[in-house]
Amino acid sequence: MSLLSESVSVPSWLRLRIPGIWILALAGASAACIPLIYLIVRAAEADAETWSNVLNDGTARLLLNTAGLTVAVTAASAALALPIAYLTERTDLPFARWWRSITIMPLAIPSYVGAFAFIIALGPNGSLQDLLAPLGVESIPEIYGFFGAWLTLTLFTFPYLLIVIRAGLRDLDPGIEETARSLGHSAWSAFWRVTVPQLRIPMATGSLLVALYVIADFGAVSMMRFDTFTRAIYVRIGTSFDRSSIAVLCLILVALVAVVLLVDWSQRRKARYHRLGSGAARMPRLVSLRRYRWPALLAISVVCGIALLVPVAVLFHWLSVGLQGGETFPDIWSEALNSVYASALAGAATVAISIPIAIVVVRRPGFLARVVDRASYVGYALPGVVVAFALIFFTLRVTPSIYQTIITLVFAYAVLFLPQAISGLRTSLVRVQPGLEEASRSLNRSPWQTFCSVTLPLIAPGVMAGFALVFLTTMKELPATLLLAPIEFDTLATSLWGHQEDVFFARAAANGLLLLGCAALPMIILFGNDRGLRT
Amino acid sequence: MPTSYSRAARLQLPRLLVALITLTALLAGSFAALGLASAQNAPTFDVRVRAQLHEDGRIEFGLRADGEVLTPSRRFLPAEPRIGRVYVSTVVEKLGVQLQVIAIRRADGSTEFGIRADGETVLRGQIFPAATRELLWLQSSVATVASPEDAGDLVIYSGRGESLVGGLIDRFEEQTGIDVKVRYGNTAALAIAISEEGSRSPADVYYGQDAGALSFLAEEALAAQLPPDIRAMVDRNFQDDDGRWIATSGRARVLIISPDRVPNPPDSVFDLVDPEWKGRIGWAPTNGSFQAFVTAMRQIHGDAATEEWLRGMIANDVKVFPKNTPQVQAVGDGELDIGLVNHYYLFRFDDDWPAANHFTDSGNAGALINVAGVAMLEGSSNRANALRFIRFLLSAEGQAYFRDQTNEYPVASEIDANPRLIPLDELNPPSLALTSLSDLDGTLELLRKVGALE
Numbered sequence: 001m002s003l004l005s006e007s008v009s010v011p012s013w014l015r016l017r018i019p020g021i022w023i024l025a026l027a028g029a030s031a032a033c034i035p036l037i038y039l040i041v042r043a044a045e046a047d048a049e050t051w052s053n054v055l056n057d058g059t060a061r062l063l064l065n066t067a068g069l070t071v072a073v074t075a076a077s078a079a080l081a082l083p084i085a086y087l088t089e090r091t092d093l094p095f096a097r098w099w100r101s102i103t104i105m106p107l108a109i110p111s112y113v114g115a116f117a118f119i120i121a122l123g124p125n126g127s128l129q130d131l132l133a134p135l136g137v138e139s140i141p142e143i144y145g146f147f148g149a150w151l152t153l154t155l156f157t158f159p160y161l162l163i164v165i166r167a168g169l170r171d172l173d174p175g176i177e178e179t180a181r182s183l184g185h186s187a188w189s190a191f192w193r194v195t196v197p198q199l200r201i202p203m204a205t206g207s208l209l210v211a212l213y214v215i216a217d218f219g220a221v222s223m224m225r226f227d228t229f230t231r232a233i234y235v236r237i238g239t240s241f242d243r244s245s246i247a248v249l250c251l252i253l254v255a256l257v258a259v260v261l262l263v264d265w266s267q268r269r270k271a272r273y274h275r276l277g278s279g280a281a282r283m284p285r286l287v288s289l290r291r292y293r294w295p296a297l298l299a300i301s302v303v304c305g306i307a308l309l310v311p312v313a314v315l316f317h318w319l320s321v322g323l324q325g326g327e328t329f330p331d332i333w334s335e336a337l338n339s340v341y342a343s344a345l346a347g348a349a350t351v352a353i354s355i356p357i358a359i360v361v362v363r364r365p366g367f368l369a370r371v372v373d374r375a376s377y378v379g380y381a382l383p384g385v386v387v388a389f390a391l392i393f394f395t396l397r398v399t400p401s402i403y404q405t406i407i408t409l410v411f412a413y414a415v416l417f418l419p420q421a422i423s424g425l426r427t428s429l430v431r432v433q434p435g436l437e438e439a440s441r442s443l444n445r446s447p448w449q450t451f452c453s454v455t456l457p458l459i460a461p462g463v464m465a466g467f468a469l470v471f472l473t474t475m476k477e478l479p480a481t482l483l484l485a486p487i488e489f490d491t492l493a494t495s496l497w498g499h500q501e502d503v504f505f506a507r508a509a510a511n512g513l514l515l516l517g518c519a520a521l522p523m524i525i526l527f528g529n530d531r532g533l534r535t
Numbered sequence: 536m537p538t539s540y541s542r543a544a545r546l547q548l549p550r551l552l553v554a555l556i557t558l559t560a561l562l563a564g565s566f567a568a569l570g571l572a573s574a575q576n577a578p579t580f581d582v583r584v585r586a587q588l589h590e591d592g593r594i595e596f597g598l599r600a601d602g603e604v605l606t607p608s609r610r611f612l613p614a615e616p617r618i619g620r621v622y623v624s625t626v627v628e629k630l631g632v633q634l635q636v637i638a639i640r641r642a643d644g645s646t647e648f649g650i651r652a653d654g655e656t657v658l659r660g661q662i663f664p665a666a667t668r669e670l671l672w673l674q675s676s677v678a679t680v681a682s683p684e685d686a687g688d689l690v691i692y693s694g695r696g697e698s699l700v701g702g703l704i705d706r707f708e709e710q711t712g713i714d715v716k717v718r719y720g721n722t723a724a725l726a727i728a729i730s731e732e733g734s735r736s737p738a739d740v741y742y743g744q745d746a747g748a749l750s751f752l753a754e755e756a757l758a759a760q761l762p763p764d765i766r767a768m769v770d771r772n773f774q775d776d777d778g779r780w781i782a783t784s785g786r787a788r789v790l791i792i793s794p795d796r797v798p799n800p801p802d803s804v805f806d807l808v809d810p811e812w813k814g815r816i817g818w819a820p821t822n823g824s825f826q827a828f829v830t831a832m833r834q835i836h837g838d839a840a841t842e843e844w845l846r847g848m849i850a851n852d853v854k855v856f857p858k859n860t861p862q863v864q865a866v867g868d869g870e871l872d873i874g875l876v877n878h879y880y881l882f883r884f885d886d887d888w889p890a891a892n893h894f895t896d897s898g899n900a901g902a903l904i905n906v907a908g909v910a911m912l913e914g915s916s917n918r919a920n921a922l923r924f925i926r927f928l929l930s931a932e933g934q935a936y937f938r939d940q941t942n943e944y945p946v947a948s949e950i951d952a953n954p955r956l957i958p959l960d961e962l963n964p965p966s967l968a969l970t971s972l973s974d975l976d977g978t979l980e981l982l983r984k985v986g987a988l989e
Contacts, residue, residue, distance in 0.1 A: 053976070058983055119861075222821075222857050235821050235988065238723040239975045241751040243730065325885065344558070385724050392731040400735060482720040483728050487690065487737070498719055504698045 020447070021364075024356035029375040031353070031411070032418050036254065036378050038390035042247035050245045054252075058232075063256060066215060066228040069149055070260070074211045076154040078203065080303060081161035086191065087296055089169045091287045094297050100166075101524045103300070104159040104468070106307040108519030110476040110493060112219030113500075113512055114307075115152045117314035119143060119223060148224035155307040156220070157213050160469065161206035164423050167465040168202030169195075171431040187287050201430055205423040208264050209469075212381040212419070215257060218479075229253050230383050237385065250386050257381040261374045312516065315509040322506020330507045332495060336514050339491040342406065342481075343474040346413035347421075347467040353414050354421035354466060359455075361422070362429040376422060379415035384479035387416055391484060405486055412480045417473050421466035428462025429455075468523060475519050492518065578682040578712055580629060584636055584648045584658070584675040588667050594646060596636050599674065600629045603709075607636065616640040623651070630682035631712035652680045686712035689920040692729060693742040694722025695907060700742070703936045707927045713920050722748045722823070729912065730755055739915035740924055742907070745823045746782075746969040749908050753779035758910035762922065768929045768947045772968050773906050782906035782969075783928045784937035785944035787962060788828050790893040790901075791874040791881060793866050800873070800893040804901030807873065808847030815872035817854040817862050820987045824859070824877050824905055830978045832900035835965050838981065845985045855987075866890040877905075882942040882955065896963050904964045905972075906946065 088099045106114075122143045143151075176198065180190040196203075221228045233249050240246070289296055323329065354376075361373045379387055391412050395403045402408050432455060440450040456463070478493050485491070496511035585604070586596040592614030598605040607624040616622060617640070624636040635651040637659075644665030650658040661675035693700060697719050708715045718725070722744040729736050729752065741758070743749050752758040758779040766778045773782035792800045796815075801807060807816050819825050832841045854871060856862045862874030863881055867890045878892050895901045909928060911921040927933050934945035938953045945959075952958040982988035 053980070056983065225855055225857060231821075236979075237727065238721075238821065238823055239747070239826055239979055241723065241727055241730070241748065242976075243727060246727075385721075388724075389727060389731055392728055396732060396735050403735075404737065479721075479724065482718075483724060487716045487718050494719070498696045499698055507698070 021356050021359055022368075025360040025369075025372050028353040028357050028418065029372040032376045032379040032415050034379070034394050034415060035382050035387045035390035038393050039247045039250050039254065039386070041393075042243050043251050046244035046248050050242070051248060054245050054248045059252065062227060062229050062232050063252075065146075065226065066230075066256065069146065069153070069221075069226065069228060070211045070214045072146075072150050073153045073157065073214045074207050076150070077158035077161050077210045078207055080154065080158045081165055081206065082196070082199075082203070084158075084300060084303070085162050085165040085169055086195070087289075087300060089166055091289050091296070092293065093289065093300070094293065099300060099304075101520070102304055102308070104163055104472070104523060105516070105520060106156050106304075107159045107469075107472040108475055108516050109156055109308075109311050109512075110219060110478070110496070110515075111152060111156050111217055112223055113315075113496070114156045114311050115148070115220045115223035116500075117311040118148060118152055120314050120317075121310050122148075144225045146226055149221050149226040149228075152220040152224060153214050153217060155303075157210045160209040160213065160420070161203070163465050163469055164202045164206035164209070164427055165199055167424060167461050168199050168427040170461050171428055172198055173431075202423075202427045204264060205426065208260070208377070209380075209420060209423055211260055212257065212377060215253070215260070216381055216383050218383060229256065233383055233386065243389075246386070250382060253382065254378070257377070260381075261377055265370060265374065312513070315512045315516075318505035318509035319513070322504065322509065325506070327504065327506035330510050332492065332507075332511055332514060335490045335492050335495045335511065336518050338489055339475055339493065339515065340518050342409060342413070342485075342489075342491060343471045345406065345410045346417070346474040347471040349410050350414040350417055350421040350470045351425070351463055351466045354418055354425055357418075358422050358425035358429050358462075362426055363434065373422070376418045380417060380419045384416060384477060385483070387412060388480040388483040391415070391480075404484060406489070409481065409484050409486070409489075412484050413470070413474050413477065416477065416480060417470045420469035420473060424464075424466030424469055425459060425462040428459040428465075432458045471522060472519055475515060578630055579679055580682070581677045581679055582629070582634065582650060582652075582658075583677050584650060584661055585672050586638075586646075586648060586663050586675075587672045588669050590669050594638070594663065596624065596638060596648065598627060598629075598634055598636060598650070600634070600680075603629075605629060605634065610636070612638045612640070612646065618642055628710040629680075630709065631686040632680055632682050634680075648675055650678055652678075682712040686714070687917055687920050688714045688716065689740065689917050689924060690738050691715065691717045691740045691742055691924070692725045692738040693717050693719050694725050694744045694748065695719075695742055699941050702940065703928070703933060706932070706936075707924060710927075711920075711923060713923070715924075726751055729757055733757075734914045736912060736914050738912055739917045739921040741910045741912060742783075743780075743909070744907050745827060746780075746906055746908065746972055747823060747827060747975055749780035749910055750775065750970055750972075752910050752912075753777065757913055759913045759915065759918070761911060761925065765922065765925055765929065770946065772966075773946050774908075776968075776970055780908050780910040781925065781929075782908040782946045783933070784941065785904050785906050785946050785959065786824070786877045786879055787894060787944070787964070788824070788901060788903045788905070789876060789878045790895060791863050791866050791876045791890050792893045793869070793872050793889060794891045795889065796869075796872045802895055803897035803899060804875070804895060805844060805897075805899070808844060808851055810851070812851055812873060814852040814854075816848065816851060817856050817865060817871045817874040818848065818987075819856040819858050819862065819875070820982055822858050825875060826975060826978050826982070827905050827972050828875070828900055828903050829982065830972045830974060831903045831965060831967055833974075833978060833981070834967055834971050835900050838977075842981060842985060845981065845987055849985060849987060863888070863890055875901075878956065879942040894957055894962060898963045898965055900965055902962060902964045903967070904944070904959070904962070906969060907943070 084103050087093045088096050088103060093099060172195065177190050177194055180194045181187070185193065216230055218230050218234050221231050222234070230253070233246065233253065236246055236249055357372055357376055360369045391408060395408050436454050436458070437450050440454045441447070445453065476493050478497055481491055481494055485494070492511045492515040496508050496515065499508035499511065580601045582598055582600040584596060585599050586594055588594055594612040596610055596612065597607060605627040607627050609625040612622055619639060619641075622638045626633045626635055628634070632652050637649045637651055637656070639647045641647055646663040647659070648661040648663055649656055657680055658675065658678035663673060667673065691704065697717070704715055704717060707713070718738070726741065726743065726748040729738060729741060732738070741749070741752060749758070753775045761778045761781055765781060766774060769781050773785065774780065790800055790804070801809070829841060829845070832844065856865070856874070859876040859880045860883065862871060862876050863884060865871035866874055867884065867888045878894070881888070881890060881892050884890070909925055911918065911925065915921050929947040931948040931950055934948045935950050937943040938945050938950065942953060942955065944956065979988065
């Protein structure tokens, strides 16, 4: 690990030479903090009685539940994502390029649909039990509760880690591993002693994405009947209508998130991950799996089978049940168009907002950069419905003319999913030698020209990873879309929700399948192409 | 140079970005074009009279407007009408135009038909011959009618789903020509959104699933007082004391049971704590209807009795469900024997689904009737249209829709009962004003205290 050397720090006043980037970065981070400001305003209206009402004996248990689930899901996701990323990027796994697209598809399945599918398949008297009954299996373990929530969330969020780790792997200099191999390490040992430590930043950012997603998730935990903090917030919204007590509850959640962010902060040491010398300009050699080839294929098939086939099978089952029951196949092309349109805009806008933040975080490290980085996570860690309330509050006071337009909606998506884009970007950015940018500047290019001609092409995989993450997450976003979209702007997710709520199975299933299809297409274009975007 | 970075990537990224931006612009353009196209669509429609001779000599008549058959409630010309007298049908509405059929028996035995639109005759001299085949619809020639220039807009925030009430709202739009926009969402989240929007809310009408959210809007003075004629249409128990919201349909709390496994269902929810039902019962403590039911129990039987019942249920190993539908599912799947739900969830399943509604006949909270209802918002800029919508929901047509399409109980007009349901007046609900169900905080506290809710 001699290549990880401490970076030389520049005095902070020198770094402020270009305030433009800071203005953009601070503006982006402040946008993500709008929900926090809203919560503080509303919580200030709460009296002592509200506080004591909210902070009862159950609170500690809720926090413990939430923390336990978060840790368990994050650990399991890392255990899935790291080998899958390595297998699909660096080995001769059969059909590797297809697996690259397929393994991130679980992200397109809304967690409430996934949970519902698992209940049908694995629940009491579900399909699995029917299959096992002839073998003499009387009952299978209860899916409701911690286990079900853990299983659902792990299988539908591990691709967040996967995408980020994979972007990190692609940017890794193969020379480091080769050096390790030439020094007598086996492929296995080189992986653990060289590759994995180099992936520390992707692992950390990806884990943070998973952890905070779990904290803010409502769909899976409510279907699986596991009490977390976010579920408690939704229950309170559904029953008390008291905005100040909802805000108090959310602030406690923010405190929990702050702890997670601080733990992550203390984990990140200053280190340099980019190349110092000229390096080797070529693709890494694929590791031959030899006799492990087919077991590896089996393992990856099982994971994707459970995460994708079970929900898809349940959706097809609904579709056939509904169609047999006399429902007609619904006309949902406009919903599909709306979904793709809003998600593509959200992806592009969020990546655009996140670029200055990522640059500041990577290129101008220091206290302020860390604050900017942490602040950008606030919106992401809060339940979507609360972010929607905050943006109603904010938009109507500041820019009422754009209320309930596509602009507000895309802005809301950016506030919600900013960290996803940043995570995609920074893993790429840390690999870019600052010397290249400095050379461009010394050749009299403006910072903007330098960014366009040097930095942007080099971080292309990160840009694509960030776009893909935000696009996929936006496709299935529900609570903020319901409240902030232009009126009668139906998306596949809102339509799926509406029909599932009213038990029109065929229509709900058609929406779900089309959602998956719309999400799959861009992923195949972006990640299925072997040569295209790999660096 | 760093780099295993290929030339292809350098070329492809700008291309992709350009493609993305072009796609976005195209999409935005097509949306705008669609919007313009629909705005320019002049609101006119074609209408014609249709009539048929019945075997008893009467002539039945109606209208067909843009292919849609409109049937007035008074639509028969007697077998022997007075010659030369003008007979007029009752009014039917289309795009805000009030249409009537006029009929005159002429001396030669033939009948002359015409159409009145908003009181003006737009079609006349359509002759229905004296000797025609019986029970065969004949159609007149066409009159083109323009609807009023602009019937205005209406924005509804609906906590009830589109697949439940969308058809009814479309019907209203069709009849009145009002441009109705609906935001569908969660009942509670939409109510809180309205309170965040305050006076700037774009919404004119709030249509909610339960009395709690409606009472919240009334208490916050966000809902406006409804006029006396609307208030007189519905029982006082099914509306706000100040008339700031009014019920549109009702639902009964029932036990969803498996007829096979529960041949003798209990007649009161209080019997469910009996050891006989241990491990066989389910509830959905986070569900709004369930909490309204517990609130009713507290009002009628007191907190102590309610707490005892809740603890009894938990001691009886009650299974917890996220909402009502999964309980009906679970009963059919054999996972559960008795669930506490609303009556209409069963009708969302196939007719042969192995579960049945059991209406408890106790007069206690277990037989509570709760409502879906509607409020006009204080900040509404389309009050006339908002009131028109509320009147429509309470009209015979609106109430029949709830009876037939959502399997709920009508609360206003006198129409025949749903054959699948026990009629409202044969039920034995507790006598309790729904506005007294607003103390949800107390209920939540109790549910938390006994451990039913975290």
